[in-house]
Amino acid sequence: MRRRTVLGVLLLALVTVLGVVAQPAVAAPGWASRSPAGLTIMPHARLVDGGAAVSVSLRIRCVPNGTDGIQWEGFVNVEQGDVFGWKELGLRCDGRWHTQHVVVPVSAEPGTETYVAGPATVTAMLDDENTLTQWAMEVRTVTVRDGWGCPHR
Numbered sequence: 001m002r003r004r005t006v007l008g009v010l011l012l013a014l015v016t017v018l019g020v021v022a023q024p025a026v027a028a029p030g031w032a033s034r035s036p037a038g039l040t041i042m043p044h045a046r047l048v049d050g051g052a053a054v055s056v057s058l059r060i061r062c063v064p065n066g067t068d069g070i071q072w073e074g075f076v077n078v079e080q081g082d083v084f085g086w087k088e089l090g091l092r093c094d095g096r097w098h099t100q101h102v103v104v105p106v107s108a109e110p111g112t113e114t115y116v117a118g119p120a121t122v123t124a125m126l127d128d129e130n131t132l133t134q135w136a137m138e139v140r141t142v143t144v145r146d147g148w149g150c151p152h153r
Contacts, residue, residue, distance in 0.1 A: 036063040036070060037126045037135040038097075045078070045122065045144045051114030053085070053105040054078050054144055056122055060100055062093035062135075071129040078104045080120040080144070083113045091126075117146045 042057035062072050074089030085107045092098050106113050125137040 035135060036067060037061060037072070039074075039124050039126055039136045039138055041122050041124055041138050041140040041142065043140070043142055045120065045142045047115055047117065047144060047146050048103055051106075051116055052110065053103045054080075054115045054120065055101055055103050056124075056142070058089075058100050058102060058124055059097055060089070060091065060126070061095065061097045062091060062126055063095050064093050069128075069130070070135070072126060073129040074124070074126045076102050076104060077123040078115070078120055079123075080115050080118070083108070083115055085115075089124075089126075115144060117144055120144045 038061045040059040042059070045054045045056045047053075048055050056076055056078060058076065060074070063070065065071055072091050072093050074091050075086055076089060077086040078084065083106055085104045087102050087104045089100065089102060092100075106115060119141050121139065122142050123137070123139045125134055127134050
């Protein structure tokens with residue numbers, strides 16, 4: 001009788017441990033309770049190559065590719081009057097926040113249009129490449145500065 005009780009307790013302990021170990025894999029604790037992506041556009045940008053491009057800073061977070069079937073892609077767009085440009089983001093998706101500096105060239109023949117110091121509208125988005133579901137998007141008016149005069153690089 002005593003042996004059965006001991007074996008029962010050991011078996012119960014083993015089943016409990018295996019039950020904990022066999023839980024479904026999740027990218028990171030807590031992802032089910034929050035969005036798998038986030039982004040923030042910083043308030044300042046800077047001119048690059050005499051206005052041929054603008055350097056924009058973003059803070060980006062996304063869960064690893066494959067989590068919930070998501071395959072990430074991201075884009076940033078800069079508009080200033082009739083001048084605009086866009087760039088695909090190189091994403092590092094590990095569930096942590098990362099700062100990324102993106103150089104967005106003017107979408108025009110070289111030398112025909114340039115960005116200038118002053119306000120510009122920046123739009124950034126993170127999508128699932130497979131389903132085109134948009135997981136994060138932000139639109140912000142930023143101040144474009146000439147040279148290295150902005151508080152972040």
